[in-house]
Amino acid sequence: MGRARKSSTKRATLADVAKVANVSAITVSRVINQPGKVSPELGQRVQEAIDMLGYIPNQSASSLASARSGVIGVSIPSLSNVVFNDVLRGIYDVAGASDYKVLLVDTHYSPLEEEKMVRTLLSQSPEAMIITGGDQTRACERMLAKAGMPVVQIMELLEQPLDMNVGFSHYQAGYDVALKMLATGCNQLGFVGARMDARVQQRMAGFVDALRAKNKLNQEYIVTTPEPSSIALGGELFRSLLSASSGAVDGIFCCNDDLALGALFESQRMNIKIPTEMSLCGFNDFETSAYVNPSLSSVHVPRYEMGVKAAEMIINVLNDKGVADKTLDIGFEVILRQSSRASVPPQ
Amino acid sequence: MGRARKSSTKRATLADVAKVANVSAITVSRVINQPGKVSPELGQRVQEAIDMLGYIPNQSASSLASARSGVIGVSIPSLSNVVFNDVLRGIYDVAGASDYKVLLVDTHYSPLEEEKMVRTLLSQSPEAMIITGGDQTRACERMLAKAGMPVVQIMELLEQPLDMNVGFSHYQAGYDVALKMLATGCNQLGFVGARMDARVQQRMAGFVDALRAKNKLNQEYIVTTPEPSSIALGGELFRSLLSASSGAVDGIFCCNDDLALGALFESQRMNIKIPTEMSLCGFNDFETSAYVNPSLSSVHVPRYEMGVKAAEMIINVLNDKGVADKTLDIGFEVILRQSSRASVPPQ
DNA sequence: GGGGCTAATGATAGCGCAAACATTGGGTGC
């Protein structure tokens, strides 16, 4: 099958182009990679041969010969979590502008799978890597160190980054949310979390520590599950927390906006008044959160910028421009909306 | 900078491993690629050498020597549109299970950029390609044809697919939505669309044709914009349509759930009763749509399955298993919820 | 006007791996 094909059955090579243009192979290579080094007339002749043959360079051969792949490896925990979309967009935008390709893998939130995926990425000889968080296995860290390439860890701020780091403090964000919710008059604060990956745990730790510091911590008001987040789950956990607290809770910090929206929609169905009977705050600031009624308080994170900065750091290092600071705190902002007591006008 | 590095400064090669294990290079290659062909003792010895050196195969060299890259190229119009996430997840799940890597590019909804990106993908010598829709440039089609590899076009059903095709009829979906909305008692139907890519245009065409067939078409009730969709935009377009129709419209088909949710939230703020004064229907069936109050009618599409099927088709062809049918209609389902007159119980 | 430059092009070699073919050393059948 597929034997018969128009024109030559095999992909054209540099040598084919060279023959047609009546030049040496290396000249064709230069027309493609260093056009300035070839005289305009010859360049044009070669270009015509390239077009005629529909020549597309073989990147494997190029990588092998030059030890440069033009690939940046990126590892994220989940393709379905919208949060990573914006980051990815930032990475792709910057990488694309510099003619780097992005090889993307999904670790399903598992360090072991991450290790396997990083191995896969490394086998492609990327020139740099962007990975999520700091939960790598020892073996994974060793591979990365051995590879000796620029690495950026994103999403969170690490104590001891492998190399470079762009993120923000989830702990501080959780802490700030607690303080703000207390300031708006909540007295019985609860926490709802799902998936419970490292970053969610940090948010929770900050939230809990703040409550403890203010002597407002009630362990029974903390509901978590390893299940992945969803709006449906947010509704369920909301009900769980209500019954666990016998309805005493008057404010809930949900570890992300999925859960928070689920809680908000469920509270509407249960006829619980928001924010008068119940305050809600999410995390990640989805677009929906700003427009739902009542609008949802959340923590805004400049995710696109985080991706951009991570990619820029890498491009700079690859171009020997150096990097001012190996660690960048991209920050966050707690945004109080109508789902919080001291409500502000929409948007 | 970065000169000093632990252990050998260069990545270990097959030959290095071979020397340590005191075997030939090809034996090491076999341990990795065809373990059954090596005796267990030797295999073990080689494996130890691999572990000791932290050897990671060089995929570029492997691709060059074997003419197999293990890469599937995937091209989607947008990284930020959630719709493609589920499809991608399906593709990644199937590809990963068969040890194929996915190289993903983003065309920003531009056929010209798609052409450039396809060229980039082809330079990586993928073994197959998954691309979105049927709007390729002539040059792009030519490249793909010349490459002579399996290609699956996804998201929509094409009249003349380049090769294989998995999708559904956006036209039919739009048509069905119109009929269903009319059946629930709407009389003055409007359409709101953004981005207006090929698929949105097909939905609109189906919707419009159905209205025309029922003699219910009013061109003034059609509001579109080339801007990308968002919830915010949904609210704006909703207002536009209301004023364009002097408030006469009693049902709106939004080309996606972003716009529809924006319209729904805006209608709440304007105190327009849904569905009694206004019916709404979106497209894509986001999770939010099922849980928002009132819940939003939408068109459900099995996106994850679409990704899975596309990847499976490719894997089958690559394994010479053949494919039953080169075109697969994955279908859709119009789901009426509380935002439609003949409302059904939530969920 | 000759030494020494640069710009433009070419020849050669080798990147790391696997395909293809070669070799070895038992087993197997009768």
Added chain:
DNA sequence: GCACCCAATGTTTGCGCTATCATTAGCCCC
């Protein structure tokens, strides 16, 4: 006991490209 076969391992070669080192021709300077 001998022809045959297969399993296990090795040798050679080349995939398509670019780094490196020639080579040539023009050119500048004093």
